Amino acid sequence: MMWNKVLILALIVVVVGLATAAALAPAWQQNPYLGKYLPLAKDIILGLDLQGGVHVVVEAQDTPESRVTPDKMQQLRAVIERRVNQFGVAEPVIQQQGDRRLIVEIAGISNPEEAVRSMVKTAYLEFKTEDGKTVVTGADLKDAMESKDPTSGQVKVDLTFTAAGARKFAEATAANVGKHIAILLDGQVLQNPVVQEAIPNGKAQITGYQSLEEAHNIAILLRSGALPVKVEIAEKRAIGPALGADSLDKSKHAGLVGVVAILVFMLMYYRLPGLVADFALLIYTLIVLVIYVGMHVTMTLPGIAAFLLSLGIAVDANVIIFERLKEELATGKSLRSAIDAGFKRAFTAIFDSNATTFIAAIVLYFFGTGPIRGFAVTLGIGIVASMFTAISVTRWLLHLVAASGLVKNAKAYGA
Template sequence: MLVQTKSSIIIVAIVAVLGLLVYFSYQPILSSINLGLDLRGGLRVVLQAQENEGEKVTEDTIQKALGILRERVDSLGVKETTLYPQGDDRVVIEIAGEDDPEAAVNILKNTAQLEFWDENGNVLLTGKNLKDAQARVRSDNQQGEVTLSFDSEGAKLFAEATTANVGKPLLIVIDEEVISAPTVRVPITDGNAVIEGQFTAKEANDLAVLLRSGALPVSLEVMEKRSIGPTLGSESLEKSIKAGIVGVIAVLFFMIGFYRLPGLIADISLILYAVLVLGTMSLLGSVLTLPGIAGFALSIGMAVDANVIIYERIKEELRLGKTLRAAIDAGFKRAFWTIFDANLTTLITAIVLMYFGTGPIKGFAVTLSIGIVASMLVALIFTRYLLLLSANLSDNKKLYGV
């Protein structure tokens, strides 16, 4: 009697804590999960690398370009941006949730090749010797400007350039566009320079980011541009949520109807499973896409499948005449390797997709991987514990579908 009372109290406490966890974490988790382009709306742009004379576009070139673009994204603070290569010479940029995504793409794809010319158009110094670039606002006219500092080699070249052009204009050129052409009054030997122009504070900051991240190794041209409105994205999300709710409710009723008490425990476990998966995605900053929702739904099916395997093993043991606790222990032992092998093979596939896949495929693989790990932990630890507690309440085999 004491054991029954204690088990009942523990089960009620677990259910209550789980209920409170869902109640207090539901909104924070959903509000912090980043929605992808297909759910939130935004812009998808495919950029193609253009070969320069004598310079062939290679995989290494595209990887370098991606690295520079990612650094620009981080520095500019562009929201929910996904970058990945496509084929041998293309880069895909997906921006969700940005107020002006086209402007963001235009800034990101700029080559940002900095050069200093003399009045005859001869290149005296390039951005490869640039050490740092910072934006600031002038106090006299509130216009933005960019301060430059060069490495030792750049400082030497800049000193030579200014010494040779005293009293002459020194053209500051970015992507073959003259930004300013100040007249050199005295030689500058400290390796510092300032780019002045009709810049706003934001324009100066954007320019400093581009210069600081370095020039792209190739020029990028827009090959495809597709805009997804927020209305279409919200409709996709709404339909996905409705389909998910209907599917989950159907699974919950099936488990209770077919497996009875273990089915109810499986339903409780699924609630914990959903919180774990969505909470992990929120903590990792994962982007949820339509394929990601599909991965989540698939992992729910795998979580239920693990419970089905366990419960069928338990029923077999009960039919052999074992006691309830012995049947539960034996059922889990017999089901463990089946569940482990099935989940491991799926996890390996998901990891391969995560590593080699891009965009939506990667989102599907990430969600599926998180779901697989969570389903194994919940089924083999949480569900087992609840079953053993429930075995203390009643040994009626009919409650277990036998």
């Protein structure tokens, strides 16, 4: 018996067990030190259908300066989508209703009232001279970032102009040394500083904010651009999750029962390889969970369906491999040779089936919208992870078990 292999196996079991507890066990939330970080599953972002949110109907209004047109509605949708996304909201639902309305549904925001106010704020930025001439506008803005001076503690928004905007600003400041140039947002004066000297570097600052959060919200508005038309809130209401708490709990229990049934079937039918496959599926789940958290994937009902589908694909890959393994053992090959031959024979079928499903996920992502794209992303992640665990992890674990000498009877491998 190769004791070093046995020790490696034991170490792997312990590490994966601890990782599973760290990622999934809810008891970690009670820990005053680690509860902020663990369990990892609590960091998965839930979509509107799982946690509810805010439903807002925005209606565009005609003004003497700007009338509502199809082009203006497209611009309005783009600006609102940029604003909502920069508030950290994942997969918002934004769709046009009729000629003048946009329906916006936002999930899981900490301050819905502030988000709605920021969403419909015009955010028209102007720099005006003492004689009322507008020299630079938000259209000349390249970037806006909030910051805090480490020495004075002053909160400010740093503005960077485009090349054309920098030229305008340089000319305006050079021509108005010793005079005021006011900074206005939606017609309200934010600052009215005196120009000390020409500013040729295309940078400016807005100060006077009470908090970094306030400056952050203004920076978001300036980066996303001004609304092309005036808008009003036609409707605003809180919405509950499409799947109630009771139904969600029942779905979790049903999913758990299904997963346990799969694990038991693999163990009973394929014996030792089935046990290895169950362990590999646990590793697969951890890999997918880490990817979800790292990529800030939003979990929705379609996303859950995609995860379960990808789990089935992972099981199917193991079934193909183990059937080939049984066939190779039946021909009288040694255990290690049978493992290599079984994986080699199964690879083509596994790769082809996963490749076609992955192509379908790509098509859904590029041609779908909203929840369909979320389904495609979740499915694609699951396919890649299942291929890795089935072809690499399961094979490595089987070789490790075989090399350890813990089980030498070919019948334990399904022969």
